[in-house]
Amino acid sequence: MNLAANPELENQPLLRIENLRLESASAALVEDISLEVARGEMVGLLGESGCGKTITALSVLGLLPAHAVRRTNGRILFEGQDISGLDEKALNLVRGNRISMIFQEPMTSLNPIMTIGSQIGEALEVHRNLSRSERMREIARVLDLVGLPSSPEQLRKYPFELSGGQRQRVMIAMALACEPALLMADEPTTALDVTIQAQILELIGAMRKRFGMACILVTHDLGVVAETCDRAVVMYAGRIAEQGSVDTLFSEPIHRYTEALIGTIPAANEPGTELPAITGTVPPPGERPAGCAFAGRCAHALERCADNPPPAVRRGEHVGYCWNPAT
Amino acid sequence: MTPLLSVRDLVKHYPTADGGRLLALDGISFDLAEGEILGIVGESGCGKSTLGRSIMRLDTPTGGEIWYGGKDLAKISGRDLKQSRAEIQMIFQDPFGSLNPRHSVATIIGEPLAVHGRPDRAERVRQLLDLVGLPQSAAKRLPHQFSGGQRQRIAIARALAINPRIIVADEAVSALDVSIQSQIINLLAELRREFGLSIIFISHDLSVVRHISDRIAVMYFGRIVEQGPAGRVFENPKHPYTRALLSAVPGIPGKTNGANGKRERIVLTGDVPNIARRPGGCLFHPRCFEMRERCRTDSPELRLIDGDATTARLCACHYAEPA
Numbered sequence: 001m002n003l004a005a006n007p008e009l010e011n012q013p014l015l016r017i018e019n020l021r022l023e024s025a026s027a028a029l030v031e032d033i034s035l036e037v038a039r040g041e042m043v044g045l046l047g048e049s050g051c052g053k054t055i056t057a058l059s060v061l062g063l064l065p066a067h068a069v070r071r072t073n074g075r076i077l078f079e080g081q082d083i084s085g086l087d088e089k090a091l092n093l094v095r096g097n098r099i100s101m102i103f104q105e106p107m108t109s110l111n112p113i114m115t116i117g118s119q120i121g122e123a124l125e126v127h128r129n130l131s132r133s134e135r136m137r138e139i140a141r142v143l144d145l146v147g148l149p150s151s152p153e154q155l156r157k158y159p160f161e162l163s164g165g166q167r168q169r170v171m172i173a174m175a176l177a178c179e180p181a182l183l184m185a186d187e188p189t190t191a192l193d194v195t196i197q198a199q200i201l202e203l204i205g206a207m208r209k210r211f212g213m214a215c216i217l218v219t220h221d222l223g224v225v226a227e228t229c230d231r232a233v234v235m236y237a238g239r240i241a242e243q244g245s246v247d248t249l250f251s252e253p254i255h256r257y258t259e260a261l262i263g264t265i266p267a268a269n270e271p272g273t274e275l276p277a278i279t280g281t282v283p284p285p286g287e288r289p290a291g292c293a294f295a296g297r298c299a300h301a302l303e304r305c306a307d308n309p310p311p312a313v314r315r316g317e318h319v320g321y322c323w324n325p326a327t
Numbered sequence: 328m329t330p331l332l333s334v335r336d337l338v339k340h341y342p343t344a345d346g347g348r349l350l351a352l353d354g355i356s357f358d359l360a361e362g363e364i365l366g367i368v369g370e371s372g373c374g375k376s377t378l379g380r381s382i383m384r385l386d387t388p389t390g391g392e393i394w395y396g397g398k399d400l401a402k403i404s405g406r407d408l409k410q411s412r413a414e415i416q417m418i419f420q421d422p423f424g425s426l427n428p429r430h431s432v433a434t435i436i437g438e439p440l441a442v443h444g445r446p447d448r449a450e451r452v453r454q455l456l457d458l459v460g461l462p463q464s465a466a467k468r469l470p471h472q473f474s475g476g477q478r479q480r481i482a483i484a485r486a487l488a489i490n491p492r493i494i495v496a497d498e499a500v501s502a503l504d505v506s507i508q509s510q511i512i513n514l515l516a517e518l519r520r521e522f523g524l525s526i527i528f529i530s531h532d533l534s535v536v537r538h539i540s541d542r543i544a545v546m547y548f549g550r551i552v553e554q555g556p557a558g559r560v561f562e563n564p565k566h567p568y569t570r571a572l573l574s575a576v577p578g579i580p581g582k583t584n585g586a587n588g589k590r591e592r593i594v595l596t597g598d599v600p601n602i603a604r605r606p607g608g609c610l611f612h613p614r615c616f617e618m619r620e621r622c623r624t625d626s627p628e629l630r631l632i633d634g635d636a637t638t639a640r641l642c643a644c645h646y647a648e649p650a
Contacts, residue, residue: 163599164371193599195571195595198592199594269538275512275538278507281474
């Protein structure tokens with residue numbers, strides 16, 4: 001399973017999503033998603049609710065509800081291997097081991113009737129062949145890593161005995177137990193206070209340094225992406241609107257949606273002034289126009305925008321899909 | 328100028344299962360002027376929501392006074408209380424949980440009018456829909472037919488129905504996407520300009536609070552630790568807690584001002600305060616990066632650092648100095 005050892009694969013991206021299309025029974029949910037994540041890289045996946053961020057992240061781990069969502073096109077290559085068609089058994093060798101995920105709500109994603117020691121130990125039990133005492137040592141080490149006390153009393157605690165920030169640390173400890181190559185973090189700090197958010201983001205950064213972990217950070221918070229990520233991918237109505245390095249994407253956005261999102265942030269405006277607003281809402285799946293899905297809300301839309309798919313505007317690695325680019 | 332609302336030494340205890348008590352509000356005092364937006368910020372559990380609920384009298388304070396229109400709202404009941412609630416209205420965080428799913432929008436917005444026996448309900452509902460930017464066709468529809476931002480507009484229309492003078496907005500934009508958030512912030516600012524509404528704007532989002540507020544109060548452990556004009560508190564925070572809080576707000580280099588412009592990030596160790604475990608001395612000392620011996624034992628008073636009556640800057644730190 002350890003493909004990382006193969007020198008031929010060293011230069012390949014860690015994760016490569018190619019032309020991914022996911023459909024529900026009635027409509028396409030995400031279309032033509034292509035993105036890459038290099039080893040050790042941190043990529044922010046941005047967009048409003050209903051843009052398809054979470055479902056894209058879930059598809060990487062094969063966590064889509066099988067009866068409701070089908071993959072009708074595209075591949076997901078992880079360490080050179082197509083993992084999109086793997087069965088549960090094969091996926092289980094990857095999940096929690098090479099790729100881990102943390103979720104927004106640490107209360108509902110932890111098992112309320114399992115001690116945190118056994119929850120963290122679960123991944124190690126499944127993926128590593130350790131004796132009980134070795135496993136206990138590993139659990140203590142991981143807890144230490146995420147800045148929680150690793151005393152035996154701590155291991156016997158239940159999730160309800162912990163604060164929100166502590167629970168998120170337990171989630172991260174579970175995800176990191178096997179030192180994954182890729183961490184999928186879906187709004188990991190959205191439910192937390194800014195002070196605790198700063199701690200958690202610093203922790204994820206430290207783990208990247210420590211064992212070269214890559215991370216996909218799903219969030220709607222542009223500031224978090226600007227401060228922590230190397231690259232950003234902006235999604236809108238199930239498609240990628242723009243992607244590029246954080247520096248260029250925020251300073252010279254191509255897509256009018258990206259530009260508008262940055263403009264609406266209160267901190268980007270003089271206090272007390274009227275905020276630039278994006279009117280309307282994201283068109284739901286099944287109601288997306290043939291052209292640019294943002295056209296209906298765009299202040300700079302041209303006549304052709306609604307009916308014709310926007311062309312790719314490329315500046316090196318930075319690419320946006322817009323008829324009337326912002327910069 | 329006499330303030331519209333004066334809160335003095337407001338205290339709220341909750342009893343605990345083991346016979347003890349939790350101190351959610353520990354002597355809160357502030358004034359709210361007519362047409363002013365006062366931002367209340369702080370982490371989870373600092374008491375900011377309890378404060379809002381106490382002013383609305385959804386919770387009964389254990390001690391202290393809330394002066395409005397010559398009456399102490401903390402002690403009234405019955406008809407007086409009903410009257411005060413007509414003048415102070417609330418908007419909640421979750422526009423999915425705060426609207427009755429089985430009532431039409433017209434019924435929801437019209438309910439305060441019915442409760443307070445105001446005439447011409449249908450006409451007023453039409454006006455209100457206009458005011459908050461919803462189409463007239465919305466009146467007959469049910470909450471689930473609207474998006475989060477539209478529902479928050481419905482909640483605002485309901486709060487405005489009986490012409491209140493004060494709105495308590497408790498995390499009113501926190502559940503909304505940024506694009507929708509800016510619309511609702513604009514709407515609240517416009518209502519203030521148009522009707523001279525006063526707003527107590529409770530939020531954990533510092534950049535939103537900075538944008539909309541005239542003055543800011545920072546709460547920690549049920550107390551106000553810093554208070555002053557919004558711009559000055561953000562540009563030159565005095566309390567170490569405010570400094571850490573502001574430095575933790577992520578920003579976009581070159582695009583965002585204020586919150587985290589040039590300051591160095593201060594990552595606080597330790598957790599959000601747990602009101603069941605109150606430290607002695609300065610309540611912030613266990614997390615403070617500038618803690619000195621005195622802070623372990625002496626509790627700092629909220630004192631005037633500089634400014635006059637309208638620009639007063641208050642700070643509860645032994646070592647805070649004038650700008």
